[in-house]
Amino acid sequence: MKRESKGTVEDCLNIDSRTMARSNTFVDGASGIWGWKQDNEISSSMSYEYRHGALILSFMQNGTNHCQHIEVTTTPCHYGNHRYWFICPGNDCGNQVAKLYLVDSQFKCRKCQKLNYLIQQCNKEHVARINMQRMRIKLGWPLDREAIPFLRRVYKPLNKNKKTFQAIVEKHDMYERKANAAAIAFHNAFMDKIEKFIEK
Numbered sequence: 001m002k003r004e005s006k007g008t009v010e011d012c013l014n015i016d017s018r019t020m021a022r023s024n025t026f027v028d029g030a031s032g033i034w035g036w037k038q039d040n041e042i043s044s045s046m047s048y049e050y051r052h053g054a055l056i057l058s059f060m061q062n063g064t065n066h067c068q069h070i071e072v073t074t075t076p077c078h079y080g081n082h083r084y085w086f087i088c089p090g091n092d093c094g095n096q097v098a099k100l101y102l103v104d105s106q107f108k109c110r111k112c113q114k115l116n117y118l119i120q121q122c123n124k125e126h127v128a129r130i131n132m133q134r135m136r137i138k139l140g141w142p143l144d145r146e147a148i149p150f151l152r153r154v155y156k157p158l159n160k161n162k163k164t165f166q167a168i169v170e171k172h173d174m175y176e177r178k179a180n181a182a183a184i185a186f187h188n189a190f191m192d193k194i195e196k197f198i199e200k
């Protein structure tokens, strides 16, 4: 398996209890190889075994063998069938989830892995930029994206005292850093996604 970076759901290998259920994985004693496809070719794989309501996964990552035990549970649904769920093995989590994501050689739920959807990463940037602009309006600074010249950062008595001014400048800088970090994260996640098309 290739090294996966923390970031968005879209970059990570995942397992889906619904897909696994359809492939008859959750039958006591079942075992086999589970593979992930990219461009119609198997790009990663692991072996699995299902015993006594738990999935035992064995896989290689970064040159090391890993083994993970994941409990599976069911809830009833229509026509006497039931739905399968993973119990997230993250510390103090135990959430019933349909998907677990592989980060740092461990499958855990989206929350435990601190993953965002691509669109959330994009929204994060926008929220930070809007807050940054709010600070600029308070400071009487221009709203264009160029860096604020040093002179503007020097306190000029508007209707604010110096402490308030400095506090707003600090907030502005914090939002700016957040917006830039989110923009880079979004850009990287987006490029990873489109590279797969370009490679074709």
Ligand SMILES: [Zn+2]
Binding pocket: 088, 089, 090, 093, 094, 095, 108, 109, 110, 111, 112, 113
């Ligand atoms: Zn979790």
